[in-house]
Amino acid sequence: MASTMRTSAPVRVFTTRAASRRTVVVKAADEKKRIVIGLAADSGCGKSTFMRRMTGIFGGAPKPPAGGNPDSNTLISDMTTVICLDDYHSLDRKGRSAAGVTALDPKAQHFDLMYNQVKALKEGKAVDKPIYNHVTGILDPAETINASNILVIEGLHPFYDERVRDLCDFKVYLDISDEIKFAWKIQRDMAERGHSLDSIKKSIESRKPDFDAYIDPQKKHADMIIQVLPTQLVPDDEGKILRVRLIQKEGKKLFDPVYLFDEGSTISWIPCGRKLTCSFPGIKFYYGPDTWYGEDVSVLEMDGQFDKLEELIYVESHLSNTSAKFYGEITQQMLKNSSFPGSNNGTGLLQTIIGLKVREVYERITSQTVVPTSA
Ligand SMILES: Nc1ncnc2c1ncn2[C@@H]1O[C@H](COP(=O)(O)OP(=O)(O)OP(=O)(O)O)[C@@H](O)[C@H]1O
Numbered sequence: 001m002a003s004t005m006r007t008s009a010p011v012r013v014f015t016t017r018a019a020s021r022r023t024v025v026v027k028a029a030d031e032k033k034r035i036v037i038g039l040a041a042d043s044g045c046g047k048s049t050f051m052r053r054m055t056g057i058f059g060g061a062p063k064p065p066a067g068g069n070p071d072s073n074t075l076i077s078d079m080t081t082v083i084c085l086d087d088y089h090s091l092d093r094k095g096r097s098a099a100g101v102t103a104l105d106p107k108a109q110h111f112d113l114m115y116n117q118v119k120a121l122k123e124g125k126a127v128d129k130p131i132y133n134h135v136t137g138i139l140d141p142a143e144t145i146n147a148s149n150i151l152v153i154e155g156l157h158p159f160y161d162e163r164v165r166d167l168c169d170f171k172v173y174l175d176i177s178d179e180i181k182f183a184w185k186i187q188r189d190m191a192e193r194g195h196s197l198d199s200i201k202k203s204i205e206s207r208k209p210d211f212d213a214y215i216d217p218q219k220k221h222a223d224m225i226i227q228v229l230p231t232q233l234v235p236d237d238e239g240k241i242l243r244v245r246l247i248q249k250e251g252k253k254l255f256d257p258v259y260l261f262d263e264g265s266t267i268s269w270i271p272c273g274r275k276l277t278c279s280f281p282g283i284k285f286y287y288g289p290d291t292w293y294g295e296d297v298s299v300l301e302m303d304g305q306f307d308k309l310e311e312l313i314y315v316e317s318h319l320s321n322t323s324a325k326f327y328g329e330i331t332q333q334m335l336k337n338s339s340f341p342g343s344n345n346g347t348g349l350l351q352t353i354i355g356l357k358v359r360e361v362y363e364r365i366t367s368q369t370v371v372p373t374s375a
């Protein structure tokens, strides 16, 4: 498919829902006012859930392009546009089957088009982007995407091609261990999509070699990684209780890593007691330095789950550099999104923290102020 780019209106005015109430506007005037966020993960690893938490921080409900293809993968809100990189599959379902490749194989992606269009959007130009239709398995006619303040590119390969990777101002990887990925897939694909246990197992196994070869290695490029592992608080838990780690690169210009109590120290903290209600097996936090593919990182970890989400404020008050704009903003976001998967554990908490980091990155690059959304 040919790459098509058009110049959109040079200046657009965006308002957040909260901002419009307070008559505060955020203007996008030139390319320095736009950022690109990359989110990489395998299918079924919580990208959509993360995206809802992150875009919610900027206000407005993300919606598919108005009047467009009902099977569009794009979500647009006041300040953010999320495009799914599945739309750059160069081979459709039949084509992949004929060529004997999976959707994770770079041979099935159109990286030149991906690069040209992400670059154009970052420069403020509109593009006509293809749509990969997950219902039919074919490539549908293109949809027009306009430039936005924050472009999120999510999918299997946002950091695979160096040119696309370099366009990303902030890179996030969701690193879900096989056991947990399996538990989530079973829950979704059996309960919601009617797949059999056997077919889910086969699908995971058939994707594994390409996942290991092409998707997993991208995590070394990420600025922040959320690792989801089985709990260490009880043996042989079936993926219900999670140990979740936020790996944060140190020394970056655009964000400051979050820390617990004392920056640079190594800390283990069991907050259960007078201020935090914990039923068995409790909650344990850890913070400390580490390395990630040879780079210095700090790790913030939570194992276990909250009984009463409103008590998260106690934990939040012991975290620093969170990029929250007021006392309790993390807790407020978590309560607002309490129906999302992972709201009572470290996935929700650490995804919310990354969402606030995205806001920090946006503000540092653009020198614009984003008004926090209200609950
Ligand atoms: N933090 C979480 N805790 C528990 N389950 C979760 C969590 N995040 C996601 N899930 C489960 O995994 C499923 C997939 O999540 P989600 O749709 O967000 O992933 P995705 O990466 O966008 O998937 P896909 O690429 O296949 O559309 C959800 O339906 C839910 O069952």
Ligand SMILES: O=C(CO)[C@H](O)[C@H](O)COP(=O)(O)O
Binding pocket: 042, 043, 086, 093, 103, 104, 133, 134, 135, 137, 156
């Ligand atoms: O890994 C995936 C990313 O979402 C999908 O499997 C890929 O996009 C192919 O889609 P489908 O399975 O609907 O043909």
